[in-house]
Amino acid sequence: MTEHTSHSVPMLFYILSFIAMGYMFYNLRRLFTVRLGKSEERPIDFFSQLFNSLSFGVGQRKVYSKKFTYASIMHFLMGWGFIELFFATTVDFFTSQGWFLEYLPGFDTPWFAALNDTGGVMLTIGCLMALSRRHFIKPVKLPQENFSGRGNLLGDSGILIFMLVLCVGGFLAEAARLAIEKPDTAHFSYIGYAISNIASTNFWIAFKPGFWWSHAIFSLIFIALLPMTKMFHVIAAVVNISLTNRKYKGHLRPMNVSKLMEDPDMDPDQISLGVGKSSDFTWKQLLDSVACTECARCTTVCPANSTGKLLSPMKIITDIRADLYQNTLGFGKQADLVGNRISAEELWACTTCGACMEECPVLIDHVPAITDMRRHLVLSEGMPPEKASESLENTMQNGNPWGFQKSDRLKWAVDAGLELPTLAKQKEVDVLYWVGCAGAYDPRNQGIAQSIVKILNAADVNFAVLGKEESCSGDSARRLGEEYLFETLAQENISTFNKYKFDTVITACPHCFHTISNEYPDFGGDYNVLHHSDYIQQLLDEGKLDPEKSMDGNITYHDACYLGRHNNIYDSPRNILNSVLSEDSNYIELEQSKSSSFCCGAGGGNMWHEDNRGDRVNVTRMEQIIDSGADKVATACSFCMIMMDDAMKVKGKENEMVVQDIAEIIAERL
Numbered sequence: 001m002t003e004h005t006s007h008s009v010p011m012l013f014y015i016l017s018f019i020a021m022g023y024m025f026y027n028l029r030r031l032f033t034v035r036l037g038k039s040e041e042r043p044i045d046f047f048s049q050l051f052n053s054l055s056f057g058v059g060q061r062k063v064y065s066k067k068f069t070y071a072s073i074m075h076f077l078m079g080w081g082f083i084e085l086f087f088a089t090t091v092d093f094f095t096s097q098g099w100f101l102e103y104l105p106g107f108d109t110p111w112f113a114a115l116n117d118t119g120g121v122m123l124t125i126g127c128l129m130a131l132s133r134r135h136f137i138k139p140v141k142l143p144q145e146n147f148s149g150r151g152n153l154l155g156d157s158g159i160l161i162f163m164l165v166l167c168v169g170g171f172l173a174e175a176a177r178l179a180i181e182k183p184d185t186a187h188f189s190y191i192g193y194a195i196s197n198i199a200s201t202n203f204w205i206a207f208k209p210g211f212w213w214s215h216a217i218f219s220l221i222f223i224a225l226l227p228m229t230k231m232f233h234v235i236a237a238v239v240n241i242s243l244t245n246r247k248y249k250g251h252l253r254p255m256n257v258s259k260l261m262e263d264p265d266m267d268p269d270q271i272s273l274g275v276g277k278s279s280d281f282t283w284k285q286l287l288d289s290v291a292c293t294e295c296a297r298c299t300t301v302c303p304a305n306s307t308g309k310l311l312s313p314m315k316i317i318t319d320i321r322a323d324l325y326q327n328t329l330g331f332g333k334q335a336d337l338v339g340n341r342i343s344a345e346e347l348w349a350c351t352t353c354g355a356c357m358e359e360c361p362v363l364i365d366h367v368p369a370i371t372d373m374r375r376h377l378v379l380s381e382g383m384p385p386e387k388a389s390e391s392l393e394n395t396m397q398n399g400n401p402w403g404f405q406k407s408d409r410l411k412w413a414v415d416a417g418l419e420l421p422t423l424a425k426q427k428e429v430d431v432l433y434w435v436g437c438a439g440a441y442d443p444r445n446q447g448i449a450q451s452i453v454k455i456l457n458a459a460d461v462n463f464a465v466l467g468k469e470e471s472c473s474g475d476s477a478r479r480l481g482e483e484y485l486f487e488t489l490a491q492e493n494i495s496t497f498n499k500y501k502f503d504t505v506i507t508a509c510p511h512c513f514h515t516i517s518n519e520y521p522d523f524g525g526d527y528n529v530l531h532h533s534d535y536i537q538q539l540l541d542e543g544k545l546d547p548e549k550s551m552d553g554n555i556t557y558h559d560a561c562y563l564g565r566h567n568n569i570y571d572s573p574r575n576i577l578n579s580v581l582s583e584d585s586n587y588i589e590l591e592q593s594k595s596s597s598f599c600c601g602a603g604g605g606n607m608w609h610e611d612n613r614g615d616r617v618n619v620t621r622m623e624q625i626i627d628s629g630a631d632k633v634a635t636a637c638s639f640c641m642i643m644m645d646d647a648m649k650v651k652g653k654e655n656e657m658v659v660q661d662i663a664e665i666i667a668e669r670l
Contacts, residue, residue, distance in 0.1 A: 020220040027227035033328040037283035053242035062361040078126030084119030110188035117191045124167045159229045169215035176208035233293040237362040240291035244363045257484040274375030278323040288364040289321035298356035303599040304349040308614020311349035313356040352604030353561035374481030391608035399471035400437040412446040421464040423500045431463040434507040438638035451667035459544035475511040480605035494525035508532040509638040510562035533572040547669035551580045556588040556630035559597035560637030602639035622647035
């Protein structure tokens with residue numbers, strides 16, 4: 001399409017080129033609007049982030065997905081076609097006057113001409129596919145033109161048509177040159193050469209200047225206006241990916257509310273508890289919003305959105321961007337961010353499952369942004385979900401969201417005739433078994449706790465529990481935006497932990513596991529924490545457990561979000577199941593499993609309140625399980641157990657199906 005030319009390019013073109021590039025850099029000011037945000041304290045992992053920028057940015061690693069085959073092919077063609085033509089145009093720009101040829105050997109050879117035509121073909125096909133997807137086979141969740149105050153010139157379809165004009169113009173300009181100059185290698189520019197044979201030489205001589213200058217001017221306009229169009233995401237996405245430390249994916253930034261409130265130098269009127277406007281976010285969170293490509297993948301995989309809830313993760317991010325642009329560039333209408341652009345109902349519908357972050361091709365962290373706005377609703381506005389207020393009050397008063405007395409923490413063990421060692425008496429053990437609120441108070445999860453004790457005793461593990469000294473880990477309180485309560489619970493539990501000596505903490509609740517393992521270190525509590533699935537597999541591998549292979553039927557496993565997506569634990573539960581499956585059993589892997597698992601609906605504090613809009617998330621998940629043909633469902637999460645057991649009964653399958661935790665499955669076979 002573009003080939004090193006043997007003639008000199010008019011000097012006027014170079015003058016216009018530098019003007020266009022200057023205006024492009026001026027228009028890049030929207031990238032720097034993120035300076036409105038607060039400082040970002042996360043460290044830079046240079047080599048890891050460099051690799052990310054190449055693989056996720058240039059290589060578009062997350063763009064390619066089996067769930068989005070058409071879009072993946074389309075983006076591959078557009079992305080790599082654009083990259084190749086950008087490279088070819090840059091080379092042509094510098095070599096057309098003979099500049100730097102000694103440093104660019106081989107770029108005037110036939111293979112380069114063929115490669116350039118291929119890039120043009122790829123971009124042309126990609127643009128046509130994109131236009132078709134926008135107007136003929138448009139997914140329901142793909143946004144309309146100029147979505148959410150983006151301030152784009154040309155619109156989504158307009159920029160695609162503009163790029164098609166550029167491609168066609170490039171081929172025509174190339175065809176004219178080949179028809180007139182007739183180089184021996186013309187056929188290597190296979191598209192331009194084919195077009196050049198359509199008309200006579202006289203035709204090409206007459207129209208060559210017009211083709212060349214029109215293509216040149218359109219190209220310079222494209223360069224100048226690129227940051228003001230949808231194609232700005234080509235720049236913003238790579239910048240965002242390069243500045244993303246993936247070790248902090250989904251990590252909630254500590255607020256240190258108590259220290260903030262006690263600071264004598266802090267003006268109470270200036271204290272911002274949570275995020276109520278774009279300037280309350282960090283600059284990196286604002287960069288996330290600027291980088292959003294509006295591909296709608298996050299919304300497509302969102303379980304809340306899929307079941308008819310108001311939440312659209314894409315809309316949340318683009319609403320943040322709209323607020324940012326309005327307050328910095330004057331785009332769009334003035335409106336409050338939380339409570340206006342983004343409603344409380346949208347924020348409370350989120351289960352914090354992380355499916356949006358898992359799918360996002362530009363590494364946007366949706367969940368922390370949503371949680372920060374929830375903090376504003378709760379801490380600044382005093383507006384938690386009405387039904388969740390009771391659980392927060394219970395947690396504050398009794399150390400658990402059910403509201404039972406702390407003195408009853410070990411009642412589940414006493415009722416089962418178990419005499420459990422406590423750390424208050426033992427002082428030092430190998431393993432601290434963190435029972436969790438669900439294990440202590442929920443009837444269904446008490447059976448799981450009893451099974452874990454049976455497994456620990458069978459393996460002769462030196463363990464103890466905290467008993468009455470244990471309190472809620474604070475997971476639900478934090479996800480519900482009650483950061484002050486979470487900090488209080490975290491500091492209380494850390495203080496308790498530090499009174500004793502132990503090597504490992506194990507727990508059956510992925511939410512407790514995630515909170516203690518990944519979030520307590522921000523408050524000085526750094527411990528070796530294992531989920532019970534990893535620990536049971538460890539005992540099996542060491543030969544300390546020898547269960548019978550007696551599990552029959554059609555068995556499946558439901559991946560918990562906070563075990564899988566948030567902590568990348570997928571194999572242990574499956575390995576444990578494999579250790580007890582009989583020859584007559586049939587393991588069924590659900591279509592939505594592992595990193596693409598469908599949420600049970602309880603995460604993000606949704607265990608304690610319910611969004612009545614649309615369908616219930618747990619029932620939708622159970623329908624998927626029923627459709628798979630499974631009659632036994634294994635779980636590895638306290639909340640998932642409650643939600644799956646409830647959904648099974650809602651569907652009237654309690655006499656046909658069984659929902660069990662992996663610990664129960666192992667304990668039954670010892």
